[in-house]
Amino acid sequence: MEWTSYLAPLSQGAWVTVQLTVYSTILGGLLSFLFGLGKLSHNPLVKGFSVAYIEVFRGTSLLVQLFWIYFALPLVGQAIGIDLRFPPVVAGVVALALNIGAYGAEVVRGAVQAVPKEQYEAATALNFTSRKRLWRITLPQAIPEMMPTFGNLAVQNLKDTALVSLISLGDMAFRAEQIRNFTQDSVTVYTLVLLMYFGMALVLTAFMKLLERYVGRWRAAGR
Amino acid sequence: MFFGIEWDTSSQWAFAVSIFPILLHGLVVTLEATVVGFFIALILGLVLAALKSAPTRIVRWPAKLLTEFIRDTPLLIQLFFLFYVLPEFGITLPAFLTGALALGVQYSAYTSEVYRAGLEAVAKGQREAARALNLAPGRTFTHIILPQAIPRIIPALGNYLVSIMKDVPVLSVVTVLEMLGVARIIGDRTGGYLIPLSMVGALYLVMTIIASFGVRYLDTHLPKRGLSLK
Numbered sequence: 001m002e003w004t005s006y007l008a009p010l011s012q013g014a015w016v017t018v019q020l021t022v023y024s025t026i027l028g029g030l031l032s033f034l035f036g037l038g039k040l041s042h043n044p045l046v047k048g049f050s051v052a053y054i055e056v057f058r059g060t061s062l063l064v065q066l067f068w069i070y071f072a073l074p075l076v077g078q079a080i081g082i083d084l085r086f087p088p089v090v091a092g093v094v095a096l097a098l099n100i101g102a103y104g105a106e107v108v109r110g111a112v113q114a115v116p117k118e119q120y121e122a123a124t125a126l127n128f129t130s131r132k133r134l135w136r137i138t139l140p141q142a143i144p145e146m147m148p149t150f151g152n153l154a155v156q157n158l159k160d161t162a163l164v165s166l167i168s169l170g171d172m173a174f175r176a177e178q179i180r181n182f183t184q185d186s187v188t189v190y191t192l193v194l195l196m197y198f199g200m201a202l203v204l205t206a207f208m209k210l211l212e213r214y215v216g217r218w219r220a221a222g223r
Numbered sequence: 224m225f226f227g228i229e230w231d232t233s234s235q236w237a238f239a240v241s242i243f244p245i246l247l248h249g250l251v252v253t254l255e256a257t258v259v260g261f262f263i264a265l266i267l268g269l270v271l272a273a274l275k276s277a278p279t280r281i282v283r284w285p286a287k288l289l290t291e292f293i294r295d296t297p298l299l300i301q302l303f304f305l306f307y308v309l310p311e312f313g314i315t316l317p318a319f320l321t322g323a324l325a326l327g328v329q330y331s332a333y334t335s336e337v338y339r340a341g342l343e344a345v346a347k348g349q350r351e352a353a354r355a356l357n358l359a360p361g362r363t364f365t366h367i368i369l370p371q372a373i374p375r376i377i378p379a380l381g382n383y384l385v386s387i388m389k390d391v392p393v394l395s396v397v398t399v400l401e402m403l404g405v406a407r408i409i410g411d412r413t414g415g416y417l418i419p420l421s422m423v424g425a426l427y428l429v430m431t432i433i434a435s436f437g438v439r440y441l442d443t444h445l446p447k448r449g450l451s452l453k
């Protein structure tokens with residue numbers, strides 16, 4: 001078979017991969033801020049929960065988390081009488097987001113802590129409320145610091161989406177495996193898929209660079 | 224029954240206790256794959272780092288592109304690639320070695336950056352001083368640059384060792400019986416995924432906590448000013 005005939009099924013899979021990456025990266029980004037700021041909270045309950053979340057999801061393997069959510073969670077649901085059977089897409093997005101969110105939370109925490117202390121003191125002296133201090137002073141300075149690492153995490157997430165093919169989700173890796181089973185033409189199929197992932201990663205990296213420039217635009221104006 | 228060990232499904236506790244030794248069999252494979260993969264990553268990374276700092280662009284650029292390519296593509300696909308493509312070129316490796324090789328290739332992209340960053344972080348003045356003292360380039364590298372780079376390189380490599388350990392479950396797709404693969408087989412045969420998968424998660428947590436203590440210990444106990452190689 002011609003290699004061009006692989007392109008149609010692979011691009012169907014590519015679309016699933018793109019969707020998975022976008023959803024889980026956005027959700028993971030939200031989780032990063034939620035738990036990254038949670039870890040810095042003075043409330044021991046919030047802090048404890050955030051630390052536990054970060055440690056558990058950074059300390060175990062993504063594939064273990066994915067299988068746990070897909071295979072084990074329904075059994076937990078059965079025991080307590082709630083239906084926790086998720087379709088593969090939901091399980092995949094949730095697992096990816098929880099995983100990347102835990103790594104992101106540490107980045108958020110680090111960047112927030114790196115904001116000079118005088119900035120907090122000045123904001124307090126100017127009678128800012130703590131919410132305003134967070135939104136107007138801390139985050140605008142912390143977010144540009146996070147961006148390079150977030151860019152790496154987004155690419156990491158794109159690569160990790162390949163694992164959801166193992167819970168029978170029809171992403172690019174899954175399609176590749178199907179085609180290989182059918183044609184036995186492994187060299188062409190996998191070369192093609194590797195190149196497609198590489199292309200996607202380059203686009204994603206470029207997008208994250210643009211985003212980095214966007215969130216850091218006040219810096220160029222100020223200096 | 225698995226690895227010749229029976230499981231006891233009379234109660235949940237008995238089940239958990241009875242499958243623990245089976246999971247430990249898998250754990251050993253996980254650790255073996257981690258160590259072999261890490262070792263391959265150390266060596267391939269060194270090769271990539273050397274190529275990337277080659278004096279000619281014809282060598283440097285392809286090496287940079289290759290590093291970028293390896294780093295931006297999923298381990299799973301690289302693993303499948305090696306698993307199905309190598310035999311077509313007459314190289315038939317056992318699944319375990321193919322898996323360890325895939326881990327090593329993927330992480331060589333990261334280790335090569337660790338080496339590069341570690342060497343570049345040595346203050347420029349050190350190189351200049353060595354030159355002023357008329358030290359030969361080889362001696363400058365082994366006696367001045369490397370001793371100061373190593374304390375930076377080792378903890379970073381330690382972090383990647385932990386990452387490799389967390390990526391080993393991917394090898395289960397090519398029939399390597401590491402811990403997660405073992406847990407899934409137990410789940411498939413007994414219908415009870417919850418206990419084996421939760422135990423794997425807990426064991427991973429224990430291993431990564433121990434490993435991160437180790438990395439932190441190295442980070443704080445390696446001499447900051449340099450490690451004498453004499």
